[in-house]
Amino acid sequence: MPITGHLSVTLPRVQQAKVLVASNRGPVAFRLGDDGALRMSRGGGGLVSGVSAAANDGAAVWVCAALGYADRMAADAAPGGRLDRAGHDTGGASVRMLPIDERTFEDAYNAIANATLWYVNHTLFDTPRAPSFDAQWSRYWQAYVDYNTAFADALAEEAADNAQVLVQDYHLMLTPALLRERRPDLRIGHFTHTPWAEPSYFSMLPDDVGRAVLAGMLGADTVGFLSPRWAEAFVLCCVRLLGADAGGTSIHRGGRSTRVNVHALGVDAEELRTRAAQPDVAVRREALRRRIGDSRAIVRVDRTELSKNIVRGLNAYRELLRVHPEHRGKVVHVVFAYPSRHDLPDYRAYTAEVQRVAREIEDEFATSDWNPLLLEVNDDYPRSLAALELAEVLVVNPLRDGMNLVAKEGPVLSADGVAVVLSREAGAADELGPDTLLVNPYDVSATAEAMHAALSMPAAERRERTARLAAAATALPPRQWLRAQLDEL
Numbered sequence: 001m002p003i004t005g006h007l008s009v010t011l012p013r014v015q016q017a018k019v020l021v022a023s024n025r026g027p028v029a030f031r032l033g034d035d036g037a038l039r040m041s042r043g044g045g046g047l048v049s050g051v052s053a054a055a056n057d058g059a060a061v062w063v064c065a066a067l068g069y070a071d072r073m074a075a076d077a078a079p080g081g082r083l084d085r086a087g088h089d090t091g092g093a094s095v096r097m098l099p100i101d102e103r104t105f106e107d108a109y110n111a112i113a114n115a116t117l118w119y120v121n122h123t124l125f126d127t128p129r130a131p132s133f134d135a136q137w138s139r140y141w142q143a144y145v146d147y148n149t150a151f152a153d154a155l156a157e158e159a160a161d162n163a164q165v166l167v168q169d170y171h172l173m174l175t176p177a178l179l180r181e182r183r184p185d186l187r188i189g190h191f192t193h194t195p196w197a198e199p200s201y202f203s204m205l206p207d208d209v210g211r212a213v214l215a216g217m218l219g220a221d222t223v224g225f226l227s228p229r230w231a232e233a234f235v236l237c238c239v240r241l242l243g244a245d246a247g248g249t250s251i252h253r254g255g256r257s258t259r260v261n262v263h264a265l266g267v268d269a270e271e272l273r274t275r276a277a278q279p280d281v282a283v284r285r286e287a288l289r290r291r292i293g294d295s296r297a298i299v300r301v302d303r304t305e306l307s308k309n310i311v312r313g314l315n316a317y318r319e320l321l322r323v324h325p326e327h328r329g330k331v332v333h334v335v336f337a338y339p340s341r342h343d344l345p346d347y348r349a350y351t352a353e354v355q356r357v358a359r360e361i362e363d364e365f366a367t368s369d370w371n372p373l374l375l376e377v378n379d380d381y382p383r384s385l386a387a388l389e390l391a392e393v394l395v396v397n398p399l400r401d402g403m404n405l406v407a408k409e410g411p412v413l414s415a416d417g418v419a420v421v422l423s424r425e426a427g428a429a430d431e432l433g434p435d436t437l438l439v440n441p442y443d444v445s446a447t448a449e450a451m452h453a454a455l456s457m458p459a460a461e462r463r464e465r466t467a468r469l470a471a472a473a474t475a476l477p478p479r480q481w482l483r484a485q486l487d488e489l
C-alpha cells in the first residue's frame with residue numbers, strides 16, 4: 001500500500017523494557033587489569049538476585065551509574081551504554097550504565113547522597129559542626145539534580161509504554177518526579193533502604209531542598225520502606241513540610257496520590273546456605289576455629305559505617321570482661337569491620353578509632369595463651385559466612401539502620417544456635433525483637449549486660465530462639481520482596 005501525505009507515526013517501543021530498575025550501584029563493576037583490559041565482576045546481594053529473577057524473561061532493564069574510571073570506559077564503549085549489547089555477561093539482566101561525568105558523579109554521590117541525605121536519615125550529624133549549607137554545598141546539590149536528571153532521561157528512553165519502574169534509595173530521590181514529567185504513562189515505585197528522619201530533624205535541610213526531596217519521591221505511585229517506623233516518619237515529613245494530606249496508607253498532593261508501603265526485606269535461606277556450603281567457606285571456618293580455639297565466639301560483621309556503632313560495641317565488650325571476669329579466657333570477640341566510603345574523612349577516622357579501641361582491649365586483657373579479640377578490616381565475604389556459622393553470640397548494635405540483614409543472616413547460618421544482641425533502632429527489630437536481646441545502642445553498660453545474658457542463655461533456649469528467628473528472617477526473601485513491589489504497581 002502506498003504511503004501518501006504527511007507521515008506522522010509513533011514508532012512502537014519494540015525494544016523497550018516493561019520492567020526497569022534504577023539504582024546508583026548496578027549489578028556489575030569493571031576494573032582495569034594489569035594488561036590495560038577491562039575486567040568485569042558481578043556483585044551479589046538481594047537486589048541483584050531479585051532483579052535477575054525479574055529479568056529472566058529478558059524484559060527488564062537495570063539502569064545504574066558508572067562508579068569509576070573503568071566503569072565509565074565500559075559504558076562509553078557500549079552502544080547506548082547497554083553493557084549486554086556490548087557482549088558483557090551481565091547474568092540475565094540487561095544493564096544500562098550511565099557514564100555521568102566524574103565531577104558530577106563524585107559531588108552527587110559523596111557530598112549529597114552519602115554526606116548529606118544518608119546522614120539526615122540516620123540522624124548522624126555532629127550538629128555543632130555539621131551540616132553547613134553554603135554556596136559550595138549548593139553547587140554539590142546542583143550535581144545531585146543533574147545526576148538524578150540523567151537517570152530520568154535514561155529511564156524515559158528505555159521504558160516501554162506503561163512500563164513499571166522501580167527506583168532505589170537515597171541517591172535517586174528526585175528521579176520519580178523528573179521521570180513522571182517525561183513519561184506520565186509509567187508506573188513508578190521508589191524504595192528507601194535507609195531509615196527516615198522525623199520532621200524536626202529532616203527540616204535541618206534547606207527548606208527548598210527538603211521540599212524538593214519529598215516532592216521528588218511523591219512523583220512515584222508508591223514509595224516503599226523497610227519498617228513502619230520509617231514510613232510514618234516520611235508521611236509526617238510530607239504533611240509538615242509540603243502541607244500534603246495523608247489518609248490511610250496514601251499521601252495526596254496536587255491532585256495525585258502516592259501509596260506508602262512497607263516491605264521488610266528478608267534473606268533467601270536456600271541461596272545463603274548453598275553459598276555457605278562452598279569449599280572457600282569451609283576453609284575459612286577451619287582457620288577461624290584454629291584461631292579461636294575452644295573459646296565461645298561473640299561475632300559482629302559490619303561495613304564500617306558511622307551508623308554501625310562499632311566503637312560502643314567494642315567498649316561494651318571491654319566492660320563485659322571487666323564486670324564479668326568469668327568470661328576471660330573463654331570468649332573471643334570476632335569483629336569484621338569492612339571498609340566503606342573511604343573517600344569521606346569521617347569514615348577513615350572511624351576505622352582508625354575501631355582499630356585503636358581494639359588494641360586497647362588487647363593490651364588490657366590478652367594473656368600468653370588467650371587473645372580476647374580478632375579484628376579484620378579487609379573484605380572477605382566467605383569468611384563472614386564462616387564466622388556467622390560459628391557465632392554463639394551475634395552483636396548487631398547500630399545507632400539506626402534501615403533493616404540490617406546481618407541480624408537475619410546470622411540465625412539462618414548458625415550451626416548450633418545464636419543469641420542475638422540487637423539494637424532496637426534497627427528495622428530488623430520489628431520482626432526479630434521478641435527472640436533477641438534488644439538494646440539501646442547508646443547504652444554501653446546495657447549492651448555489656450546483654451552480651452552477658454546471651455552468653456548465659458541455656459543452649460536449648462538459644463536453639464529454639466534461633467529457629468524462630470530464622471523463620472522470621474526468611475519471611476520475605478529478595479525475589480518476593482521485588483515481586484511484591486511490582487504487584488503493587
Ligand code: G6P
Pocket residue numbers: 024025169193194402
Ligand atoms: C548503605 C545504605 C544502603 C545503601 C548502601 C550503598 O548501606 O544503608 O541503603 O544501599 O549503603 O552503599 P554503596 O557502597 O553503594 O555506597
